[in-house]
Each structure stands twice: as structure tokens, then as C-alpha cells.
Amino acid sequence: MMWVSWDAFWAMGGYGLYVWGSYAVVLVCIVVEIVLARAGQRASVQTARELWEQETAHDATP
Amino acid sequence: MEQLRIRWFQWAAPQSFYPIAGRLWPLFAALAAVLALVGLYLGFFVAPTDFQQGEGYRIIFVHVPASWMSMIIYLAMAFWAFLGFTFNTRLSGMMTQALAPTGAMFTFLSLWTGALWGKPMWGTWWVWDARLTSELILFFLYMGYIALTSAIDDPRRADRAGGLLALVGAVNVPIIYFSVKWWNTLHQGASVSVTKGSSMAQTMLWAMLLMALAFWAYSIAMALYRVRGIILQRERHARWVQEVVA
Numbered sequence: 001m002m003w004v005s006w007d008a009f010w011a012m013g014g015y016g017l018y019v020w021g022s023y024a025v026v027l028v029c030i031v032v033e034i035v036l037a038r039a040g041q042r043a044s045v046q047t048a049r050e051l052w053e054q055e056t057a058h059d060a061t062p
Numbered sequence: 063m064e065q066l067r068i069r070w071f072q073w074a075a076p077q078s079f080y081p082i083a084g085r086l087w088p089l090f091a092a093l094a095a096v097l098a099l100v101g102l103y104l105g106f107f108v109a110p111t112d113f114q115q116g117e118g119y120r121i122i123f124v125h126v127p128a129s130w131m132s133m134i135i136y137l138a139m140a141f142w143a144f145l146g147f148t149f150n151t152r153l154s155g156m157m158t159q160a161l162a163p164t165g166a167m168f169t170f171l172s173l174w175t176g177a178l179w180g181k182p183m184w185g186t187w188w189v190w191d192a193r194l195t196s197e198l199i200l201f202f203l204y205m206g207y208i209a210l211t212s213a214i215d216d217p218r219r220a221d222r223a224g225g226l227l228a229l230v231g232a233v234n235v236p237i238i239y240f241s242v243k244w245w246n247t248l249h250q251g252a253s254v255s256v257t258k259g260s261s262m263a264q265t266m267l268w269a270m271l272l273m274a275l276a277f278w279a280y281s282i283a284m285a286l287y288r289v290r291g292i293i294l295q296r297e298r299h300a301r302w303v304q305e306v307v308a
Binding site: 002003009012013014015018019021022023025026029030033034036037040041043044045047048049051052055 | 106107108110111116117118120121124125128163164167170171174175178179181182280284287288290291292294295298299303304306307308
């Protein structure tokens with residue numbers, strides 16, 4: 001272990017705000033991107049499914 | 063040879079690419095997670111303190127990989143756009159579109175982490191020097207691509223217009239890369255170069271390369287994941303899509 005304590009680790013030799021400010025935003029961006037992509041995928045499946053249900057309902061009417 | 067050629071075109075059919083992408087993205091996502099964990103461990107617990115920048119240099123482990131990916135993803139978009147114009151395959155435009163948000167994100171992260179690195183080391187968040195300005199232009203190119211393709215309703219026309227922007231905008235990528243050589247910039251030169259090797263300590267270099275590979279795997283996973291949604295949306299009238307979602 002190269003850090004004397006966890007406090008020293010979080011302080012990053014006085015650069016804590018800059019270092020953790022970088023890594024925090026990277027993490028937030030990745031999480032947001034994954035959430036948005038999942039929502040997009042679900043929406044695509046939903047539209048396709050609704051279209052399919054409409055068409056089968058249409059076929060069923062005499 | 064002829065058979066291989068036919069195979070490629072078969073895989074490039076959205077219908078066959080959909081399940082392939084579905085099997086591949088979790089592999090790349092897992093790979094990205096493992097590489098990032100090892101890279102961060104090396105970067106924060108093994109790599110030594112920099113003699114000039116103290117602990118502040120540790121921003122490098124996300125800044126340089128994010129900047130690389132911002133350029134590589136744009137080149138990948140230009141590559142798919144080129145394939146689209148040459149072979150007129152439907153998948154090309156979908157891949158270009160699937161890559162754009164991840165590329166825009168990495169460009170933003172490159173600028174953001176750069177600002178947070180610039181402030182303590184240069185004394186300023188931002189300067190209008192060649193490297194920073196050309197990277198900002200890259201961000202606008204991504205935004206322009208996303209705005210342009212989402213403004214055109216007909217997907218084939220959107221692909222062609224966006225593809226043109228991706229191809230023309232690719233000129234900016236070598237400008238970004240060589241800007242530190244061509245102009246006198248505040249930004250430092252390349253940390254890793256093909257001709258000169260690396261100017262960094264071994265463990266620092268390894269941590270950075272692992273993080274770059276992690277971002278690379280992440281980008282592939284995201285593009286494959288996103289392209290499946292685009293395929294479903296564009297082919298929603300096809301029989302096979304209805305079998306998939308039913």
C-alpha cells in the first residue's frame with residue numbers, strides 16, 4: 001500500500017478535487033449513457049410489439 | 063474468397079447481425095469492467111507519484127483514454143459511412159448512428175477532465191490553443207451529426223446526410239492528433255508515440271493502456287447494444303422483428 005491512510009488517498013496530495021472531480025464525472029456519464037441506452041432499447045421493443053399486436057388484431061377481425 | 067465475401071454481406075444483414083450483437087455485447091461489457099478494475103488498481107495503488115505533478119497527474123488514466131476514444135470513434139463512424147456509400151448496406155448507417163452518442167460522451171469527458179487537469183497545472187480551465195480548440199470542434203461535429211440525423215425522418219436520407227458529415231469531419235481528427243506538433247500549444251506533446259515510444263514510467267503506462275482498452279471494450283459494447291435498438295426500430299415492419307418481440 002503506497003498511501004499512508006485513506007484520508008491521504010482521498011486528498012490526492014491536495015489535488016483531490018481535480019482528480020475525483022474527473023473520475024466522478026466519468027462515472028456519472030457512463031451510468032447515464034447506460035440508463036439512456038436501456039430506455040432506448042426498451043422503447044424500440046415496445047414500438048415493435050405494439051405494431052405486431054395491431055397487425056395481428058387487424059388480421060383477426062373478419 | 064468469393065464465399066467469404068458473401069458471408070460478410072450475410073452478417074451485415076440487420077436480421078443476422080441482431081442476434082450476433084446480442085451475444086457479443088455482454089462479452090465486451092464484462093471485458094471492459096475487468097480491464098477498468100485492473101487499470102484503476104494499477105493507476106491508484108501501484109503507479110508512483112509523479113515528480114513534477116504530484117498526485118494530480120492521475121487524471122491521465124481517464125483523460126488520455128477518453129481523448130483517444132473520442133478520435134477513434136469518429137474515425138470508426140467515418141469508416142462505416144464510407145462502407146455505406148460504397149456498398150449501400152443498411153447496417154452501415156445504423157452502426158454510424160449507434161457509435162455517435164458514445165463518441166460525443168468521450169469527447170465531453172476529454173474536455174472536462176482536461177479542464178480539471180489544466181486548472182491546477184496551467185492555472186486555467188481553458189485556453190484557445192490548437193489542441194483544445196480542435197477537440198471542441200470534434201464535440202460540435204458529434205452534436206451536429208446527432209442533430210442532423212435525428213432531424214431527418216427518412217432513415218436512408220438521414221444516413222446519407224450524416225455519413226457525409228462523418229466523412230468530411232474526419233479531416234479534423236489528424237488535425238487534433240498532430241496539433242501539438244504543428245502549432246506551439248500549451249498542451250503537452252504525445253505521452254506515447256509510435257516512433258519514440260513512451261515518456262512515462264512503466265506502471266503509469268500500463269495503467270493508462272489498460273484503461274484505454276477498457277474504454278475501447280466499453281465503446282464496442284455500447285455500440286453493439288445500441289445498434290440492436292436501431293435495427294428493431296428501422297425493421298419493425300419485417301416479419302422477423304415481430305417474431306423476436308412477440
